[in-house]
Amino acid sequence: MTAEPVFTEARFDLPAPTRGFGAMLGGASYDRLAELAASVLSQEFLDAGPAYDSLEEIHAGHIDEWTESLRGTGLFTVAEVDGLARCWRAHPRSLLDVLLADADEVTARRCALSWTALVRVAALGPLPSAMR
Numbered sequence: 001m002t003a004e005p006v007f008t009e010a011r012f013d014l015p016a017p018t019r020g021f022g023a024m025l026g027g028a029s030y031d032r033l034a035e036l037a038a039s040v041l042s043q044e045f046l047d048a049g050p051a052y053d054s055l056e057e058i059h060a061g062h063i064d065e066w067t068e069s070l071r072g073t074g075l076f077t078v079a080e081v082d083g084l085a086r087c088w089r090a091h092p093r094s095l096l097d098v099l100l101a102d103a104d105e106v107t108a109r110r111c112a113l114s115w116t117a118l119v120r121v122a123a124l125g126p127l128p129s130a131m132r
Contacts (some may be wrong), residue, residue, distance in 0.1 A: 030087060033080055034094070038101035040073055041066055045099040050111055058095050059118040063088045066095060 002083050045054070057065075067085045076084075088095040096115060100108050 007021065012040075033076070033084055034098050035101075036075060037070055037084060038098045040075065041069060041099055042102040044069065044106065046103055050099075050103075050107060052114060054112050055111065055118060057095070058088075058092050058099075059122070061089050061092055063092070063095055 033107065057063075063085060066088070067081050070081050070084065071078075093115065100111055103111070
């Protein structure tokens with residue numbers, strides 16, 4: 001079981017798995033790239049209000065929408081975006097933390113609770129076909 005981030009103010013402290021992201025990023029600082037990515041993506045995620053569908057997609061590792069947004073900015077090299085994608089696929093919660101960088105406390109808490117629910121449901125395994 002992986003450790004969930006601890007809520008502090010309107011941000012989350014990243015758990016230990018993100019500390020090893022430097023290797024996935026070719027030695028680049030995850031914190032620096034995540035901060036820059038947050039400045040690009042956070043408002044996009046929060047503008048219409050975080051959608052539960054988006055949380056489900058991120059939880060499932062479907063992050064292409066977000067990496068394509070980064071590619072389109074011209075602020076990141078191909079290697080940096082690919083490295084962030086590897087990090088976020090390995091630990092999808094780290095992408096959610098980036099997207100919530102500018103969130104107010106209520107939104108961040110609501111998303112954290114939704115994420116916890118997704119983790120719990122995923123632990124149960126796939127639904128039987130009769131329940132779908």
